[in-house]
Amino acid sequence: MLKHLQGWGVLKFTKTDIYTSIIEDEETLREEGKDTARYLAAGAGKVIWVRSPHKCHDDDADLEEALLLAVSKLSRLPGILVEGNSAIELLKPDIVIFISAKHIKNTALRVLDMAHAVLGEDPEQAERGNKKRIRFDHEERCAEYILRLVHERL
Numbered sequence: 151m152l153k154h155l156q157g158w159g160v161l162k163f164t165k166t167d168i169y170t171s172i173i174e175d176e177e178t179l180r181e182e183g184k185d186t187a188r189y190l191a192a193g194a195g196k197v198i199w200v201r202s203p204h205k206c207h208d209d210d211a212d213l214e215e216a217l218l219l220a221v222s223k224l225s226r227l228p229g230i231l232v233e234g235n236s237a238i239e240l241l242k243p244d245i246v247i248f249i250s251a252k253h254i255k256n257t258a259l260r261v262l263d264m265a266h267a268v269l270g271e272d273p274e275q276a277e278r279g280n281k282k283r284i285r286f287d288h289e290e291r292c293a294e295y296i297l298r299l300v301h302e303r304l
Contacts, residue, residue: 156192156194157194157195158194158195158227158230159197159198159223159227159231160189160224160231160232161221161224161231161232161237162186162197162198162233163199163202163235165201165204165234167203168201169212170201170216171202171216172219172220173199173200174196174198174199174223179197185233195227196224198223200216200220200234202236213236217240229300230243238261238264239260245296246266247267247268247269247292248262248265248267248269248270248283249268249269250269265283266283267284267286268284269289269292
């Protein structure tokens with residue numbers, strides 16, 4: 151899916167036990183086995199990793215400030231992919247694609263409710279609540295759908 155997003159920015163959020171930080175250091179972002187390294191290898195124009203002990207519904211002033219700063223650093227790029235439930239809840243992106251497994255955390259249900267589409271195993275997630283979402287089994291079809299939605303919003 152990421153090959154369709156060449157040149158885009160990526161904002162990766164991870165909950166941590168320590169202070170809020172914004173990581174832009176290429177050496178750190180390219181560490182083997184990290185999602186950030188995969189995004190860069192796939193052609194992301196820039197990756198920013200935000201780590202914070204806060205979740206969306208905690209005292210989120212530090213997290214919100216860090217996320218907004220990260221978005222401003224990525225704003226010159228053609229689009230921004232956001233990974234992380236708290237980041238998605240705070241930033242409220244135009245398009246939300248929920249990537250799921252069989253079992254999801256209760257905290258992720260709020261983001262699922264925001265989703266336009268679901269990529270994953272469980273067909274019931276696409277029909278959760280009052281919102282009917284498109285469900286994809288294949289990344290390629292999901293990426294094509296995302297790009298179509300992006301172009302419609304331009």
